[in-house]
Amino acid sequence: MATIEKSDVIEGVYVVTPDIHGDARGFFVETYRREWFPKGREMIQGNRGDRQAGAVVGLHYHLHQADYWYVPFGSCRVVLHDLREGSPSDGQTQVIDLGARSDGTHDHRGVYIPPGVAHGFSALSNMTITYLVDGYYNPKDELGVAWDDSAIGADWGVANPVLSGRDQANPSRAAIAPELRPHFALRT
Secondary structure, three states, X not given: OOEEEEOOOOOOOEEEEOOEEEEOOEEEEOOOOXXXXXXXXXXXXXXXXXXXXXXXXXXXXXXXXXXXXXXXXOEEEEEEEEOOEOOOOOOOEEEEEEEEOOOOOEEOOEEEEOOOEEEEEEEOOOEEEEEEEOOXXXXXXXXXXXXXXXOOOOOOOOOOOEOOHHHHHOOOHHHOOHHHOOEOOOOO
């Protein structure tokens, strides 16, 4: 049975360590189960992203959508930042390394990210990330905050990050328009 741990940094974030079943042929791992998040909505879309070492994606956030991330290949550093007004962890930043480890093993943990928590990752190696979402793509709910905002203070673990134009243009936390600020509502 998987171990589900509530983040001690950001309210509503969960880190899942699944059981791994293996033998001489390889291994099997359940990367997601709906029952792990009984208060969450059904995940309705799955996505995959392949990134080259040095890429930074984010920080993105949604007012209405939760994400569940898993890294089957390579390694990345996940950066989370609570933007939700009224949250007991508003303003907190958490960093989690997922995927391949320096000792040759693989970290099969997944991360559940509730609405209003800004999220991004840096590719510490060439990597693949899969993510499930509980809402279909909605351009009005695709929001962002500056990846390098000093108020967030994230260590991305890459020296020369490669970013999209969108991510380079995201506003600082302080410059987010009031109508685009998420508000805390506990939903796991």
